[in-house]
Amino acid sequence: MKCRMCGGQNLVEFLDLGSTPPADEFKTEAQLREADVYYPLQVYMCDDCGLAQLGFVVSPEVLYRNDYPYESSTTAAGREHWTRFARSVVAQLGVSASELVVDIGSNVGVLLEAFQTQKMRVQGVDPAPGIAASAVERGIDTICDFFGPEIARRIVGAQGRASLITGTNVFAHVDDLASFMRGVDCLLADRGALIIEAPYFANLVAYTEYDTIYHEHLSYLSIRPLVPFFRRFDMEVFNVQQVEIHGGSFRVFVGRRGVHPVSPEVDRLLAQELETRLHAPETLQAFAHSVRQNRKDLLWLLHRLKNDGKSIAGVSAPAKGMTLLNYSRIGTEILDFVTEKAPLKIGRFTPGSHIPVRPDAELLRVQPDYALLLAWNFAEEIMRNLDEYRQKGGRFIIPIPTPRIVS
Numbered sequence: 001m002k003c004r005m006c007g008g009q010n011l012v013e014f015l016d017l018g019s020t021p022p023a024d025e026f027k028t029e030a031q032l033r034e035a036d037v038y039y040p041l042q043v044y045m046c047d048d049c050g051l052a053q054l055g056f057v058v059s060p061e062v063l064y065r066n067d068y069p070y071e072s073s074t075t076a077a078g079r080e081h082w083t084r085f086a087r088s089v090v091a092q093l094g095v096s097a098s099e100l101v102v103d104i105g106s107n108v109g110v111l112l113e114a115f116q117t118q119k120m121r122v123q124g125v126d127p128a129p130g131i132a133a134s135a136v137e138r139g140i141d142t143i144c145d146f147f148g149p150e151i152a153r154r155i156v157g158a159q160g161r162a163s164l165i166t167g168t169n170v171f172a173h174v175d176d177l178a179s180f181m182r183g184v185d186c187l188l189a190d191r192g193a194l195i196i197e198a199p200y201f202a203n204l205v206a207y208t209e210y211d212t213i214y215h216e217h218l219s220y221l222s223i224r225p226l227v228p229f230f231r232r233f234d235m236e237v238f239n240v241q242q243v244e245i246h247g248g249s250f251r252v253f254v255g256r257r258g259v260h261p262v263s264p265e266v267d268r269l270l271a272q273e274l275e276t277r278l279h280a281p282e283t284l285q286a287f288a289h290s291v292r293q294n295r296k297d298l299l300w301l302l303h304r305l306k307n308d309g310k311s312i313a314g315v316s317a318p319a320k321g322m323t324l325l326n327y328s329r330i331g332t333e334i335l336d337f338v339t340e341k342a343p344l345k346i347g348r349f350t351p352g353s354h355i356p357v358r359p360d361a362e363l364l365r366v367q368p369d370y371a372l373l374l375a376w377n378f379a380e381e382i383m384r385n386l387d388e389y390r391q392k393g394g395r396f397i398i399p400i401p402t403p404r405i406v407s
Contacts, residue, residue: 001044001055003046003048003049003051003053004051004053004175004176004177004218004219005046005049005051005053005177005219005225005229006046006048006049006051006225006228006229008046008047008048008049010046010047010048011044011045011046011047011053011055012044012045012047012281013042013043013044013055014043014044014045014052014281014284014285014287014288015042015043015210015213015284015287015288015291016041016042016043017041017042017043017210017213017291017323017327018040018041018326018327019038019039019040019041020038020039020041020214020215020322020323020326020327020351020352021036021037021038021039021322021326021351021352022039022058022062022063022214022215022216022351023214023215023216023319023320023322023323023351024063024216024319024322024351025351026317026344026345026348026349026350026351026357027348027349027351027354028347028348028349029349032349032354036351036352038352039056039058039215040055040056041054041056041213041214041215041323041327042054042055042056043055043213043220045279045281045284046225049224049225049228049229050222050224050225050273050278050279051219051220051221051222051225052201052219052220052222052279053218053219053220054213054215054217054218054219056215057175057218058215060127060146060173060175063215063216064127064128065127065128065129067130079110081243082110082111082113082114082168083114085111085114085168085197085251086111086114086115086117086118087114087118089164089166089195090115090118090120093163093164093193095118095120095163095164096163097118097119097120098119098120098121099120099121099162099163099164100120100121100122100123100159100160100161100162100163100164101115101120101121101122101123101162101163101164101165101166102122102123102124102125102155102162102164102165102166102187103115103122103123103124103125103165103166103167103168104125104147104165104166104167104170104171105125105126105147105167105168105169105170105173106124106125106126106135106140106142107126107128107131107135108131108134108135108138108140109122109124109134109135109138109139109140109142111166111168112124112135112140113138113139113140115164116139116140120164121159122140122141123141123142123143123155123159123162124140124141124142124143125142125143125145125147125151125155126142126143126144127144127145127146128144129144130344132144143155147180147183148176148179148180148182148183149179149182149183149186150183151183152182152183152184152186152187153186155187156186156187161187161188161189161192162187162188162189162192163189163191163192163193164192164193164195165184165187165188165192165193165194165195166194166195166196166197167194167195167196167197168196168197168198169197169198169199170196171196171198171219171221172198172199172217172218172219172220172221173216173217173218174218174219175218177229181230181232181233181235182233184233185233185235188256190256190259191255191256191259191260192255192256193238193253193254193255193260194235194253194254194255195251195252195253195254196221196251196252196254197243197249197250197251197252198221198249198250198252199212199217199220199221199248199249200221200222200242200248200249200250201220201221201222201278202222202248202272202273202276202278203248203249204220204248205278205283205284205287207248207400207401208287208290208291208294208400208401208402209248209400209401210291210294210323210324210327211320211321211323211324211327211399211400212320212323213323214319214320214322214323216319221250221252222273222278222279223237223240223250223252223266223269223270223273224270224273224274224278224279226252227266227270230254231257234256234257235254235255235256235257236254236255236256236257236258236260236262237252237253237254237262237266238253238254238255238259238260238261238262238263238266239252239253239260239262239263239265239266240252240253240263240265240266240269241253241265250269290401294399294400294401294402294403295327295328297402297403298324298328298330298399298403299328299330301397301403301405302330302334302372302397303334305369305370306333306334310368310369310370311336311366311368311369311370312334312335312336312368312369312370312371312372312397313335313336313337313338313339313362313363313366313368313370313371313372314335314337314338314339314355314371314372314374315338315339315360315363315371315372315373315374315375315382315386315396316338316339316340316341316373316374316375316378316382317338317339317340317342317345317350317357317374318374318375320374320375320377321338321374321375322350322351322352322353324374324399324400325350325352325353325355325374326351326352326353329353330353331353331354331355332353332354332355335353335355335372336366336368337355337356337357337358337362337366338350338355338356338357338358338374339357339358339359339360339362339363340357340358340359340360341359341360345357346358346359360385360386363386363389363394364386364388364389364392367389367392367393367394368394369393369394369395370394370395370396370397370405371386371389371394371395371396371397372396372397372399373396373397373398373399374399376398376399376400379396379398383396383406395407
């Protein structure tokens with residue numbers, strides 16, 4: 001096994017979450033007759049460059065081509081995040097109206113809609129057929145394919161090179177990063193910028209956010225491995241910004257070497273990763289211990305409530321929640337059902353645990369005693385939307401970083 005970023009072979013496993021089905025493989029009732037396919041979910045650290053990564057790669061055809069159910073427009077907080085993203089990037093980089101923005105892994109086009117309001121030309125690229133079709137219906141031109149040099153050449157031939165290439169929660173999903181960067185090199189204008197956003201590995205470790213780990217997320221990014229990686233393609237990280245979404249993410253700005261002034265924030269974060277020993281074995285071992293302890297604490301809490309005769313449902317069904325349910329082996333013996341806003345998941349069953357997914361209104365109709373909040377990263381918005389449930393005596397359980405009941 002080789003590191004997907006530097007090619008080194010000094011990879012050491014530091015976390016084993018067992019084997020799980022793909023986190024977005026929500027089944028119909030008819031599909032419950034078919035056996036679930038489980039894949040290993042182990043995380044390794046590259047001692048050469050510092051990239052945390054999965055050791056087993058599930059085919060992207062399996063993950064994205066077959067009924068992919070994730071839509072980036074589900075939460076108001078998410079939509080507001082993408083709007084601020086577009087405004088701030090245009091202002092910071094001084095991008096002019098009518099210049100081209102290409103979003104890789106563009107989903108239903110929420111970010112590109114925000115760039116459209118800034119008078120930019122936009123182009124989406126996404127491999128999920130249903131999701132890409134939804135984007136086209138919203139007026140976002142979207143190529144339904146995996147991004148690489150061929151797609152880049154196609155866009156350049158039709159529209160010229162891009163002043164901005166964005167990849168929010170997608171760069172870390174890519175196995176062949178060299179091919180990805182060859183496409184970027186072809187597509188990016190000389191003074192353009194590639195902007196990637198992803199959960200920051202330092203936050204994942206600090207706050208025991210192990211549910212962020214699932215088969216779509218092949219890499220868990222920090223600054224240390226990114227700087228030499230982009231240098232290989234004659235590019236450099238010229239700015240880094242930390243943002244709150246998804247439990248703590250970072251936004252990495254990349255351009256051709258020598259084109260953009262390099263922010264001191266890059267060296268500051270590099271020094272901070274070194275000072276906190278983010279990539280050191282003892283840090284990773286402590287993180288793995290915290291993960292195991294979280295599972296013990298969560299199961300103790302849930303079983304205590306069930307033994308007291310309390311009813312429990314899950315609220316929201318994000319991919320991250322499926323890692324938590326499958327790693328902790330939480331099924332219908334604990335959760336009566338899971339609620340969800342996304343129409344693509346309602347009426348289906350969670351991967352592996354086969355818990356029925358019902359609309360949010362079911363929480364108010366049934367009024368279970370407790371609700372396990374699986375999308376804890378949007379806890380404030382979700383609890384605000386379901387305040388009637390709480391007013392009637394319902395209580396929320398937030399599982400990360402430490403399981404706790406919110407009255």
